[in-house]
Amino acid sequence: MKRTYRVVVAKPGLDGHDRGAKTITRALRDHGFEVIYTGLHQTPEQIAETALQEDVDAVGLSLLSGAHLTLFPRVMEELRARGLGDALVFGGGVIPEADARVLKQQGVAEVFGPGSSLKTISSWLEAQLDQRED
DSSP states (O other), X not given: OOSOOEEEEEOBTTOOOOHHHHHHHHHHHHHTOEEEEOOSSBOHHHHHHHHHHHTOSEEEEEEOSSXXXXXXXXXXXXXXXXXXXXXXXXXXXXXXXXXXXXXXHTTOOEEEOTTOOHHHHHHHHHHHHHHHHO
């Protein structure tokens, strides 16, 4: 890792299942990232404001409620409104492959489904952020 990267992990919307978000938060911390977990029931505005205040490099969104096609783009819109359009946004949850393709077309860097390896996610994030440092 070229430097210690700061990452916000957030649970947008009314989704009350946070086991995956807590698991990825711990895995990223163990990998060397500085991680800020926002907790449950965050609005896109709250997530973007946290990202701004914490001066993050990346935002990870975890969603199981099915509202990913609405909430992910809203978070990205709020990030752009705060001058954070360059923050790397990635996501995870139960997201159908067709929806993941749509999210990627909208600028989400990657979508990880259930069973994704924590090592794979951490290494992917490190590589993506390291590339931006070059």
